[in-house]
Amino acid sequence: MKEEHGDKHTKRYGMVIDLDKCTGCGACMVACYAENNVPFKKDETDKLDSLNWIRIFQLTNGKPYPDTEICYLPMPCQHCDGIGKHGHPPCVSVCPAIATDYDDSTGVVSQIPTRCFGCRYCMAACPYHARKFNWWDPVWPADTKKYLNPNVSTRMRGVVEKCTLCFHRYQQARDKAYLEGREEIYESEYQPACAQACPTNAITFGDLNNPDHAVFKLKNSPRAFRLLERLHTNPKVYYLSSKTWVRRAGDNYLENESRPKSNRQKIHS
Amino acid sequence: METTPLIPQGVKRCSKLQFSLWMAAAGAVLLWGVYAMYLVWFKGLNQTNMNDAYGFALWIWADLAVIALGGGAFFTGFLTYIIGKDKLKNIINYAVIIGFICYSSALLILAIDIGQPLRGWFIFWHANVHSMLTEVAFCLSCYFAVLTIEFLPIIFENPKLDRVPFLHHLSHNMHRIMAVFAATGVFLSFFHQGSLGGVSGVLFGRPFAFREGINVWPWTFFLFTWSAAACGPCFTILVTWITEKLTRKKLVKDDVIQLLAKISGWMLATYIIAKIADTLYWAMVTAPSMGFSFMDFYSGNPVYGIWILILEIVICGIVPAVILITRKGREAKSLLMLGVVLAVVGVCVNRWVMILQMLAVPVVPFEEWFMYAPSWQEVATTILPVAYGILVISLAHRYLPVFPQERELNPTN
Amino acid sequence: MNTNDQQQPVSDTASPGTGDASGKGKNGSGWIILLFFVIGLIGSLAGGWLFFPDLLYSEKQQPIDFNHKLHMGVVYEGCQSCHYFREDGSFSGIPDLYSCSGCHQYPQGTNPEEKKFIEEYVRPNKAVPWLVYSEQPDCVFFSHAAHVKGADMKCQTCHGKMGQTTHARPYQENRLTGYSRDIWGYNIARLGEPKYGLRMKMNDCAECHKKRTGHKGACFQCHQ
Amino acid sequence: MFPFSFEWAWDIPHLVFHGALWYVLSIVGLGLTYCIIKSAVDTFREEDNGHH
């Protein structure tokens, strides 16, 4: 199931999220808002009308008290490598105006809000609901405009946005490398805001193709799984969990299991 | 009754007052829709009940439905000009007008639906040729141009316009090469109807909609074209029948209707066989390979049960097909109309399922079904094309010689 | 008009079959229609090509008439003396007031513009609202480092002879978008040699990238 | 859509897609142009011939 893509020379940035460590504290979400100029509204409780580039889901094993267990699962854009060949995530080929593409050199799935004209086809295509639509004009009340990050453009109403793996940080790291005459970018130089903030270090980020990066080893852990592997979306976000029910909740059923009658677990978010 | 030069000679039309009242009623509905459209354009899509799970909603369904129903134009055109079913010339004008209405509505809906209408042209300029939606946009626009070209000569046949020599000639010349336009229209329709099917069929992140197929075209590509060809003419028949009821006169001879119904019937019958085969393959092979069992798609939610599949395939597929392919069914007026209505409902249900149910089905195992009800703005903008269609049909019927057989069927003296 | 309409046919029918000329006269309406078509066509063509560009842009003067040539004569490191790279690899762009007042705390010469600069900006410690000819929209991430350091390009390649100018030319701002005219180019059809440096629409970037690297690049290469 | 737009590529998908597009557009455009010119000529000829 754990397919490898691409040769060793191209980078494939991705993350490994250790669900055993994630306590659902929300630091990744807030770090993301702050880094990426994600606006806020008075009411953000409609999670389908709430801009979140990474959202934490709460899963429960559904067992009655006191055998109940819960697990938090942070879900950013999965930056799918896609089906079959390199660079065909579900969302990219459907965009009629090439507002999103797959960067062969880094594996990042981009989203360019200024190109996007808001048809939302990519949102329909994404099984993870990682893509969010700007239903409203963003508003920054009082003096909150002052904290906007100049490295990330604010988005306007009527376009789709999503996690970029903080690609602007890659751009900045690359600039520095150019200045210093380097080809390589260090692992620590390019880390997205969520991974940087995570107080339990549940999020590890790096080049999945690079044996020197922490994610390289982690992704091959026996605890590793990816969401909905059977769709062959081939995500670059890996999850680690020691719990079978969690791994089952990530895929519809596990590889070596015979197919249950209805493979959908009754798992509430 | 009046006989201003605007109204074609030798036909009866209702009084100006009656016509104005009728138009005012439809106009009021239209205005309501226009107001909603204004709200959506100026305040944004937050006026709808769409959300991040329901990026496509009522409008897109309406879009797909009207395009399927407008398929009567291309298929009737195909039969008339290319196959040479001359009899259908008696209904082709109306089919074209209905198609024109459907397609202009579809374009309008798309313009309302997108988040940044002022950038809508990006779809052409920055076209991604791999996207089904790009193909839809191009073919839709081109076909709309073709439909306009097909509609124009009918407009020029208005007595007053016909007096303009240039328009008279233009109308004549366009008629002469109509087969070329019609053929182009058929070509375009084949692709955009198909691409609309492809829109959901290619989504390999959506096991409910995903279909295997040939090369880049999923089975839904062909099924959509097929069903539009089957059900579009049924819609033409239905609207013709409604027009006849409203104007209280016969406009098209029965044999014309029955010929069209018979062809539709066979199209529908073959379509439904293909659809059943497709459904079986999807339920038994495609979906399980993606980790889903058939009943996952039809349980665990308050609305979408197995009933919708039965409705689509049996009640609105097999039943109308049987009615329309049997002579008895076609000849009994009420049965014929039942068949036609079911076919129209069937194709609408199919489009609903492929777009709205697709989005309702949870894919990530820890998500729940997504339910959605449209806001009034969505309803209003969806009804807008209906009002607009009524207006156009009323104007066309009053001022243009749409039905060649009308004079014969309704002698004025 | 109406009466004309009614009278005209009478005069037309009054002189039937008077040869070609009158035939044309009779059918003159056709030619007049054509004439009007041509008038409309040429008029709009002229308006669109000649007057529209000037209507679209407003013209603004720089706050200070800056003399690049003069400065180039006294600095040691060329453009990068003032337009330098910061340590983190980002590009400083237009120097801030602090950089300028390093030298211009007091007048270095007798230039009235310098005097104005010191009085209006240095003394009150107010940032100079320079108008940037090559300002890109916010969604663009342009890496000077990649071009200047990575690809070893010269400033002049894109910015033309900016360093040799003795006066700050007027800044033309698109009334709709607020952008400098330099981005689109001074020729409305985007033809011919660009007047000041390169044109800087995305297609212009793409053209050069295609030529030099063989591909136009991924979205995120230049967008943020 | 045009060879000078950013996305244009001289590859098979583009050539097939846009080939078909331009083919269709040409047919429709040429057909329409033909009709218009023919009708204009017809109109003038008719007027010249003096019958309506």
Next chain:
Amino acid sequence: MKIDRRSFISLGVGVVAGTTLTPVPWKLMDDISIWTQNWPWTPVPKEGADTYKTSVCTLCPGGCGIQVRKIMDRAVKIDGLPEHPINRGTLCPLGLSGLQFLYGPSRVKAPMKRVGKRGEGKWQEISWDEAVSAVTKKLKELREKEKPHSVAWVAGTDKGTVPRLIGRFLTAYGSPNFIRPPSVHDAYELAVYLMQGQEGAVGFDIENADHVLSFGTGLLQGWGAPVRMLNIYGEQHDSRKIVQIETRLSDTAAKADQWVPINPGTEGALALGIAHVMIKESLYDQSFINQSVFGFEDWTDDHGTRHIGFKTLVREDYSPETVAEKTGVPKATIEKLARRFARADKPIAISGRGEGLLPGSLSECMAVHSLNALVGNINKPGGVSVTSEPEYAKWPEVNIDMTASRGMQQPRVDGAGGSKYPNARYLLHRLPEVINSAKGESPVQALFVSDANPLYTLPNTKATKAAFDRIPFLVSFSSFMDETASHSDYILPNHVFLERYEDVPTPSASVQPIIGLAKPVVRPVYNTRHVGDVVLQVAKSLGSFVEKAFPWKDYQGYLKSALKDYWDQLEEKGFVKVKNAKDFPWANRFNTATGKFEFYPSARNQPSKNDKKALPNFSPVPIEGKPEQYPLVLMPYDAMRLTSGDVGNPPFMTKTIDDTVLKGQTVFVEINPATARKIGASEGERATVATPRGRAKVRLHLFEGIAPGVIAMPKGFGHTAYSKYLAGKGVNFNDLIGPISDPLSGLNTAWGIRAKIDRA
């Protein structure tokens, strides 16, 4: 020539045809699109050189090091400081939201004077001079009336230079009423004072512990220094076992290696049950118990009276069978818990519920701390120890005048340290009751509130408000329009932490003493002033002795003089690890009368008549309400994404909250599906929850992780002030509960209240 309509149509056609061949439509189309890409109402952040400033976050007692990214003069992002020992480069959602406090919509932008009725929201902006003179005038007046002791000051903490400054001011002025809001550390500190004779904060060396037995403590939900806890949890995930004893499957319970569900309010009993097993099976640290404790075995006092020891108590009263019945924890589980705890290398037992804003019962705290004594893991690496505050520069004693001296001799208004509660230091929760029950004028004539929001955080909000309404002069120093500020007479807004200097004392519950320094990262955004400076100015304008007590020009000067040796290092790095602390200098040195760890605290004035009451025991805290009328038990819970203290939840954090916790403006109450079934309720249903103290409209969330018969509700909602991004959302738990004073300590112990649910 015939010019007719057709000519004009033709002209039009020509114009249209011509225009399509000009740039006009195409260029406009492009430009209009570019306009939509840069709508003037969508802000474009300005670029510029970026710099990083290090500082310390003061939004909670965690004291994390932060680095603030600045673009020109704007602060644009707060990240964790990689070299800071507490948070090691990471940060919690609250700290990450810090800039929303700086630039956000709830800031008070200038000194304000109330012009309407209290709480009406009508304010007049005044100058700082006016503000200071208004305060001075009132204080002078009270001194003239010989009532300096009717002044009280509620300050967020009693550690650091600002509280010291305020304390010094009150002393010079003549009031004993410096009050700190309650927290779990009150109980800890009291327990170690009684059992170890040591005064100071209690530190838990969890970094080096290998087994943590938590009695409902929200270790991963904001307890102590929250990021430190999360760091520890994440980094040494496999080498440490966490056992969480809790009624509800909290986030901590969910992430713990073992969750032990327990009947609410019986944690103390379980601790003693575990002690029973450890003693019975001789699993305790023999050498420690034999050498370093008092009151373990039975003993005889000087009068020859025989007293029972801890051993006898737990063997008699807390057998696993009895405890199992009380707590609902099976006997076998109790035994296993005891064995695992005892056999661990470095086990730590921690008490106190949730994030720790509630002191809790002293006896429970002592019972749990007994376990630490049984394993001898006190004042050792990997154990529990008492840390003292790093020493600051000493200041000259305050010389006070007669008025002040008389004032200082008055009993504290909250009763702490008085005859009834001699061991308590602050009892803020008693203040409303004291004021409300006073005959005649309020014993508090002027109340100052800084870094605290008692009108929100104190239990029984209604009574608190009534009490505050009786205080004639109410001044808030809040930077934000919080509940207390909006009900006060004057608001003298403090800088927020990113605009001011302030020392940050050792992070809560940490062993390593650290001084942090919050520094002005940006210039003050609004017309605000450091509370320390205001105190100095008020002192100056009061003149005479008060003025003389403050020889400093401004707060910064005062701070510099206080931090003396540390200053340079603090300025540079932002924090200082105080050296001597690592050696655990107090190891095994207890300052009790016996010089040992005392199970039987001799610090209590006289030996209790009832030994069983004096020893760590289980005396269940009664909760309000009759079971017949209120069949359910309502408990609050804390979550990392929701602040429940004086700092209102910032919009970013509110945005992260799940839709099963808050929907629209309504909060969810968690209910077990079995309990819900009994009342016929279903998921998401609207209902009213009623307690003896109040009613609230809520929705129900069916959650398997909550014990049947218990319902739970998050703390931190129900704000009435701040901005629209917080106000009006959900219910303040304090509206539904009242305080219950611990008969021993006076501390508030109310952990829950009986409740019922009325379906809407």
